[in-house]
Amino acid sequence: xxxxxxxxxxxSASASTAARQKPVAASATVTCENVFxxxxxxxxxxxxxxxxxxxxxxxxxxxxxxxxxxxxxxNYPAVSADVLAPSAAEVSAWEDAAGNPIGAALALYDYxxxxxxxxxxxxxxxxxxxxxxxxxxxxxxxxxxxxLAGYSQxxxxxxxxxxxxxxxxxTDVKGVLLLADGNRDPNTKAHEFGTSxxxxxxxxxxxxxxxxxx
Numbered sequence: 125x126x127x128x129x130x131x132x133x134x135x136s137a138s139a140s141t142a143a144r145q146k147p148v149a150a151s152a153t154v155t156c157e158n159v160f161x162x163x164x165x166x167x168x169x170x171x172x173x174x175x176x177x178x179x180x181x182x183x184x185x186x187x188x189x190x191x192x193x194x195x196x197x198x199n200y201p202a203v204s205a206d207v208l209a210p211s212a213a214e215v216s217a218w219e220d221a222a223g224n225p226i227g228a229a230l231a232l233y234d235y236x237x238x239x240x241x242x243x244x245x246x247x248x249x250x251x252x253x254x255x256x257x258x259x260x261x262x263x264x265x266x267x268x269x270x271x272l273a274g275y276s277q278x279x280x281x282x283x284x285x286x287x288x289x290x291x292x293x294x295t296d297v298k299g300v301l302l303l304a305d306g307n308r309d310p311n312t313k314a315h316e317f318g319t320s321x322x323x324x325x326x327x328x329x330x331x332x333x334x335x336x337x338x
Contacts, residue, residue: 156265158191159298162258164250164278165197166304168204173197176275180301184271187299198257200250202277207242210235243277250281255288262293271299279305 161181165174173181173195181195210218217224217231258270270293274282279302286300 154261154264155194157194157268159188159193159269159271160258160261160265161185161193161195161271161273162254162261162282163195163197163272164200164254164274164281165202166274166276166278167202168206169202171197174202174275174278176303177273177278180273180275180303184273184299184301188271196257196261198250198254198274198278198281200253200281201246202250203243203246205243205277208239210239247277247280247284250278251284251288254281254285258285258289258293258297262296266292268296270297271301272297273301273303274305275303277306279303280307283307 161184163173163177163181165172165177169175172178177197178195185193214231214235217227221228254272258272261268261270272282272286274280282300283302283305284307286297289297
C-alpha cells in the first residue's frame with residue numbers, strides 16, 4: 125500500500141516564489157534547492173534511500189519538473205526485521221506456558237526487551253535523525269519545500285517524525301509517500317493506492333489498539 129498526501133500540485137504552487145531560480149549555497153555543505161526529497165529506507169536495507177524509496181523519489185521528481193531538487197537519505201540503523209524472530213528457546217517456553225507460566229513470562233519479557241526493543245530503538249533513531257535533518261535543511265534553506273517518503277520501517281520513521289515536526293517547517297512539507305506503513309491508521313484520510321482495505325491498519329497501530337501498549 126502506498127499512501128500519499130497532496131503531492132505535485134501543492135509543491136509546485138507553493139514553490140512558485142523560488143521556482144526556476146538557481147540554487148543558492150547556504151553553507152559549505154548545503155546547496156539550497158526548491159524541493160528537498162527526504163527518504164527513509166526499509167528494514168535491512170543498508171545504505172542510502174533503498175530501492176523502494178529511490179523509486180518514490182523518481183516519481184516525486186516527475187511531478188515537480190522545472191524546479192531544482194535534491195534527495196537526502198535519513199541516516200539511521202534500519203535494522204533487519206529478522207531481529208523480530210524469536211529464538212527456539214523462547215518459542216519452547218511459550219509453548220510450555222501452561223506448565224511453566226513464569227518461564228513463559230520471562231521469555232516474553234526477554235523477547236520484548238531484546239528483540240522488539242532493538243527494532244523500536246532503530247525506529248526511534250530514525251525519527252530523531254529525520255526531524256534533525258528536516259529542521260537543519262529548513263534552517264539553511266527557509267524557502268525550500270519538502271517531500272518525505274519511507275518504506276516499511278522507514279515509513280514508520282517518517283510517519284512518527286511528521287508528528288514531531290513543529291513550527292514553520294510544517295507548512296513547507298508539501299508531500300508524503302508511505303509504503304507499507306506499520307503506523308497506518310484505519311480509514312485514513314490520505315490518498316490510498318493498492319489493494320489494502322480502507323479499514324486496514326499497520327502492525328504497530330494494531331498492537332497498540334489491541335494489546336494496549338500505546
